[in-house]
Amino acid sequence: MKSLMEAMMKEDQLHVKAPGNWMNDPNGFIYYKGEYHLFYQYFPYGLQWGTMHWGHATSPDLVTWTHHPIALFPSKGYDQNGCFSGTALEVQGQLFLFYTAVKYDVINEENVHVIVDDRFESSQAVMISEDGYTFDNLTSKQQIIPPIIDSALGDRTHTRDPKVWMFQDRYYMILGTKTRDQQGKLLFYTSEDVFHWSVVNSYTKPGLGYMWECPDMFSLPDSLTDAQQTVLLMSPEGIHDGPLYTSHAMCSLVSFQEESCDIVIPDHLLMVDYGRDLYAPQTNLDASGRRVMVAWMRMPLPVEKPGEKPWIGMMALPRVIEVKNGHIYFRVHPEVEAYFKTNIPIEHIDYTKPFQLKTVLQEHEVLDIGGYRVWLEGGRLHTDRAGVFRGLDQYDLQFQTPVLQGKCELNIFVEPNLIEIFVNQGQYVLSNVVYDLKAYVSYTGEIECKIADV
Structure with missing residues (x-):
């Protein structure tokens, strides 16, 4: 006992x-x-x-x-x-x-x-x-x-x-x-x-x-x-x-x-x-x-x-x-970065566990993480969690960073109830609580996916 x-x-x-x-x-x-x-x-x-x-x-x-x-x-x-x-x-x-x-x-x-x-x-x-x-x-x-x-x-x-x-x-x-x-x-x-x-x-x-x-x-x-x-x-x-x-x-x-x-x-x-x-x-x-x-x-x-x-x-x-x-x-933190070691195709992601995505987003490109939408418009990173927030439309659903002035390099950490986006190695961070992520990632650009090697 x-x-x-x-x-x-x-x-x-x-x-x-x-x-x-x-x-x-x-x-x-x-x-x-x-x-x-x-x-x-x-x-x-x-x-x-x-x-x-x-x-x-x-x-x-x-x-x-x-x-x-x-x-x-x-x-x-x-x-x-x-x-x-x-x-x-x-x-x-x-x-x-x-x-x-x-x-x-x-x-x-x-x-x-x-x-x-x-x-x-x-x-x-x-x-x-x-x-x-x-x-x-x-x-x-x-x-x-x-x-x-x-x-x-x-x-x-x-x-x-x-x-x-x-x-x-x-x-x-x-x-x-x-x-x-x-x-x-x-x-x-x-x-x-x-x-x-x-x-x-x-x-x-x-x-x-x-x-x-x-x-x-x-x-x-x-x-x-x-x-x-x-x-x-x-x-x-x-x-x-x-x-x-x-x-x-x-x-x-x-x-x-x-x-x-x-x-x-x-x-x-x-x-x-x-x-x-x-x-x-x-x-x-x-x-x-x-x-x-x-x-x-x-x-x-x-x-x-x-x-x-x-x-x-x-x-x-x-x-x-x-x-x-x-x-x-x-x-x-570098300890977190080191935690994600194994590259996998996005179609092999286990959505019940944390994973990491890396990409460089271009103007008007949209990255859809299970219904959580991320895109670049007017040089600002935008997110929309309306589809993964239990219909709580009385709360803030759309967010944006200041103008990024050039590139939009993303380091994204995803787990079932939280998405954290580090923009341009921490120049800005945009993190959202989520509830109903679906089991897919949709994106037409190049993207790297890693999972924890434990």
Whole structure:
């Protein structure tokens, strides 16, 4: 008979998927003690958002993932209604998990997992693990930043998603919040010891939504000039009025002075992914020191298959972030590329398993992947998922990239519920959740197909 631990463990290939029930934001993504740890927002009791826990998966290579028992769950007065998103940092060999702790002002008597009229308070907390697998929710947690009372500083309810890093001999934290007049805002804190934090700076900019979730910031060299560039990722709420989602993952090069946390964000931000399903990206360094991003793929419906526990929510492929000539590239991680080794004719594809397609698309050519249409028009890559989206025509169905200015080289990763298109080696990425792919690929041009050699 399997032990309880073995019964709770589940393996995912390529994409991290909810092990039954609900998944959203990636949390605590880190390479720690020789393997990758990825935590995630998890509601273990149903197929909808509810009281947040932290699920936990590990991988030796960013391709094969093993799920483990829940890492963080509500256990304190300050986090009794949820352990919201956050990040991880190794401190003297221990794994520190920073997260937003949530406490409701009033309890919904009919369903304790539902917030009443947005009435709750948020604080910031930390959980310490000795080994990345042992999590004592009763004795290893500590509240490190109490709820914000001064509305001139930030919002008591909507301040969350701590990202923590070390610079020189101090620790720094960035949080997303909003102003009194409903503008997105960043808060910067510093600490000498990880436990006691002081505000060092803040920044707001009108016109970029009403709350800035999941901020992440890091430095990268421009591969053409070698000049250091600071990249900002964040997910503003209220940035877009489309029919599907009003909040989107955005990115930009910014001016940033690390010691003082002085920052200037330009007027124009780019989409992290032009399919608009991707949200809440988080980054860290891989085993080779590359800056790698993971992110949540939002899904409007659960996946229900015979013999499988219904689930909703999955992660995008890990992507290496690079800067080239002032442009932010999101390239598929080389471990993923190496996973697909065997060339096969497209008529031999097993559509129940992931596969890879490569081609160079010409103007007006159409690539049809089981009812998901991809074409080039006016120098922009276009996609249409209307035929593979369960008739959900109230949602966004057609998407496009900016003008590509020349070539349209595609590296496409396909699995039954997700298609990710890397354009011109990561110049742009367009990823879409799908539900009803048919078993065919139709294309008149030259195309290369690969499957995993496992």
